[in-house]
Amino acid sequence: MKIPSWAAQVLKQMVSDVSHHNLLTLGIASIQGVAVASFEKEDADRLLFFWRQRKECHIFECFLPLPALSSPAREQRSRTSKTELDGSNACNLIWFFFEHIPNSINPMPTNFALFFLGILNVPLATALSFDFPSFDQSSLSKITLQDHASWSSSNNGCFQxxxxxxxxxMQSSQGRAVYADPLLLWNNSDxxxxFSTHFAFIINPNGQRQPGDxxxxxxxxxxxxxSSYPNSGGCxxxxxxxMVCQSSTDSISSQPVPIVAVEFDTYPNPALDDPSTPHVGIDVGSARSVEYKTWDADGGDDKWQxxxxxxxxxxxxxxxxxxxxxxxxxxxxxxxxxxxxxxREVLISSEVSNGTVYLLHLICSTRQVAVGFSASTGINNETHTLLSWNLSSTLVKHPPVRRRKSKTGLIVGMVTGVGTLLxxxxLGFVFLWSRKKRANIIRDQHQLLDDGLEIQGRPNGFSYEELAAASRNFSEDVKLGEGGFGxxxxxxxxxxxxxxxxKRFAKESSKQGKKEYFSELNVISRLGHRNxxxxxxxxxxxxxxxxxxxxxxNGSLDSWLYSAQNHLRWPERYKIALDLASAMLYLQHEWEQCVLHRDVKPSNIMLDxxxxxxxxxxxxARLIDHDLSWKTTVNAGTLGYMAPEYLDSGKASKESDVYSFGVVALEIACARRPSTGKLVERAWEFYAKGRVVEAADEKLNGEFDEQQMEQVLVVGLWCAHPDFNLRPSMKQAINVLNGQTALPNLPPC
Incomplete structure (x- = not known):
């Protein structure tokens, strides 16, 4: 589909209407950032907008002509003469354009609607993911270095x-390493x-007893x-x-800055209520940490990895x-x-300025933020080395937030009218196109509905031919695993x-296998959580x-706990326990219905x-109301992870899933199978002797945080208590795992 010529004419007419202004500023939002080019009004008529189709992906391109001028403006425009935009950035382009038209000029909403229709079906911006195990020089194309930051070939490639x-x-130095593409914070409001990110770094005091900052x-x-944050070195x-470090009052720091940071602070600043030792802290809109943990350090020759x-x-x-x-x-x-x-409340600080821009705010409701690293020194100094960095993000649908009613009837009318037209x-275009292109998928959806499945349009329907081609006709060379289902x-x-x-279900699957297929699709298609x-x-x-x-x-958790080749360190194990607890909390308390998984075990826990x-x-899995349980005639699950009352009565409940979580938590800490290693019994024996930490996996060689290990073991025993009335809720369990609640005194089993 190509953009209609009349849509381009609408834009050119709107440009030519700015007759009493010599310059028009057009914002070009690119994946590298936002560049601004200025050009003469008569050049605006030479703007061309068109579509190009690449493998079913529409690309919106904007060309800025280069007149024969000799000026800094020309040099700036030459660097941004051709920019490819995704859907979110196309919205940014229109937003910037309207925001810079003088308020005295009010383009007709109809013209705006026609122009916007020309670019509406550009695909929306997607979630951001990347992985830098180290930094070679090619990584400079994706990571922008600012101020004193530099690339170094040491440590297999790193950033100083x-x-x-x-x-x-080395004094009074500051620098940044910022990923070139933005992270989409939210899209279309709901x-x-x-996101989750992991990075490795070194802070080297270089022999100073009091390094900084x-x-x-x-x-x-x-x-x-x-440059947006001058005088930001030192603390x-x-x-x-x-300047906040020079004042004992909150007069300066009370003005919030749209920044959220995790700091690794090595210099104590009394004005910021810093502790006397280095600390890791969370900063929200201010250099004063809202939460922090100190670490033991003497400075000097020690470097912190x-x-x-x-x-x-x-x-x-x-x-x-x-x-x-x-x-x-x-x-x-x-x-x-x-x-x-x-x-969203901290990082988005801009306000809309007029009705047209407000309309764009509602239609192009996406917000993007920058992610990166920053460091500084003052009179005291040290070096800051970034060794590796990966980040993954997922767009998750949440219930829409109730918004305040608009006070302006005109805006409501514009939004309603334009929205209805769009x-x-x-709908007409989608209907005509889908009749020809997606007949098979629609037929499959009807068949699924006949079988009692509610798809709700969330996952995609694929043809068998496409999936066969993707897997080399289901070759044994690309097989990841096999089970009773297929x-x-x-x-x-x-x-x-x-x-x-x-996941290919065997053709000879029994009625139960087909039931599991529909059950899995019905449940997982409704859910959305990062874990x-x-x-x-x-x-x-x-x-x-x-x-x-x-x-x-990285496959399943059990392949790491019981493999001779793979070794899972304690920080990863502890985080896996927290991630699993977060998923269980979502299933049991945070979604609209309670989801009983009924088969929580390491082989069903995957690692990215x-x-x-x-x-x-x-x-x-089964969906139930939050205050009910599920009665089944046949016990489903895996022995060793099934709660005693579930085995006796066949009644699955939140408590029976909590039991399974407890067994897995013990397995993470001890690396023993519940069926053969007497996992739960052995942990209870150590707990009764007051030495529960000694139940930890010997392969860790004592390299773990004892407090965290005790938290995981005690929570595991608490959740796996044989009396379901004495088990905690997942809310209680996760609070103890996080260290927000004291360890419970468990009654003997």
Missing amino acids: LTRSERDGN YLTD GMAFFLSPFPSNS GLGLFSA GDAWVSYDSGTHNLSVVLALRSNGSRTTNYSLSYIVDL LLLL SVYKGRLERLNVDVAI LVKLVGWCQEQQELLLVYEFLP SAFNAKLGDFGL
Whole structure:
């Protein structure tokens, strides 16, 4: 579909109407950032907009002509003469255009609607994911370095965020490393982003007994530039005004800055209520940490080597941090902290200025933020080295937030009228197009509905031919695993440019196997959480039943706990326990219905490239009201993970799933199978002797945080208590795991 010529004429006419202004400013939002080019009014008539189709993906392109001028404006325009935009950035382009038209000029809403129709079906911006195990010079194309930050070939390729010893004076240095693409924070109001990131770093005091000042991982409005925050060196960590360190009052810091950061602060600043030792802290709009944990450090010759995991749950607004820190000659110590914060309220500071821009705010409701690292030194100094970085994000649909009613009837009328027009035209187009192109999928959907399944339009329908091609005709070479239901294969969907795991149910599946297929599709298609395996699509064709899931490269948890080749360190294990608890909390308390999984075990817990845990395999899952249980005539699940009362009565409940979680928590800490290793009994024996930490996996060689280990073991025993009346809720369990609630005194079993 090409943009109509009349739509381009509308824009050109709107440009020519600005007759009493010499210059028109047009914002060009690109994936690298926002660049601004100015050009003469008569040049505006030469703007061309058109479509190009690439493998079913529409690309919106904007060309700026280059007149024969010799000026800085021309040089700036030459760098941005051709920009490819996704749907979100196309909205930014229109937004910027209207915001810079003088308020005295009010284009007709009809003309605006016609122009917007020309670009409406540009695909929306997608979630952001990347992985840098180290940094070679090619990574500079995706990571922008600012101020004194530089690339170094040491440590297999790394970034020095501040000046190093070879640069001479290391004092009063600051620098940033910012990912070039934005992170989508939310989209269309009820789609919010969960993200998790892991990075490794070194802070080296270079022999100073009192080093300074520290580094931080941060999120800020996109694009992010250190010039937006002058005088931010020293205690400001390159993010906040350093003037706060010179005042004992809140007069300066009371003005919130649209920044959220996780700081690794090495210099105590009394004006910021800093502790006397280095600490990891969460900063929200200010350099004063809202939560922090101190670490033991003497400075001097020690350098601090850290691994940090930062994750955000957009449903609960929980920002959590896990830090594994090692100093020279000492073992790794782990720290964890969390804080409840709605990132949208902190990071989005701009306000709409007129009715037209407000309309764009409603239609193009997407918000993007920058992610990166910042560091600084003052009179005291140190070096800050970034060794690796990965990040993954997922758009999750949440119940829409109730908004305040608009006070302006005109805006409501414009939104209603234009929205109705757009909806009618789009529905007509979709109807005509889908009749020809997607007849088979529609027929499959009707068949699924006949079988009692509510699809709700969330996952995609795939043809059998496409899935067969993606998996090399289900070759044994790409088989990931096999079970009673059938087999799982790795596949590559070329049109989506994504790797997937294809779960193929055996053709000879029994009635129970078909029931599990429909049950799994019915349940997982409704859910959305960063710690649940994401369903990409399904297929019911040629007597084949297939489910398509996101591919998670690190496989299942049991392959790491019991493999001679793989070794899972304690920080990853602790985070996996937290991730699983978060998924269970969502299933039991945070979704509109209670989801009974009935088969929580390590082989159903998958790990992505950053060892984020995701619960999968919902073939036995059931949806119930929150205050009910599920009665079955045949026990379903795996021995060793099934609660005693479930085995006796066949009645599944929240408490029986909590029992399964408790067994898995003990398995994470002890690396013993419940069926053969007397996992639960052995842990109770150590607990009764007051030495529960001694139940830990011997392969860890004592390299773990004892407090965290005790939390996981005690929560595991609490959840796996044989009396279901004495088990905690998942809310209680996760509070103890996070260290927010004291350990319970467990009654003997």
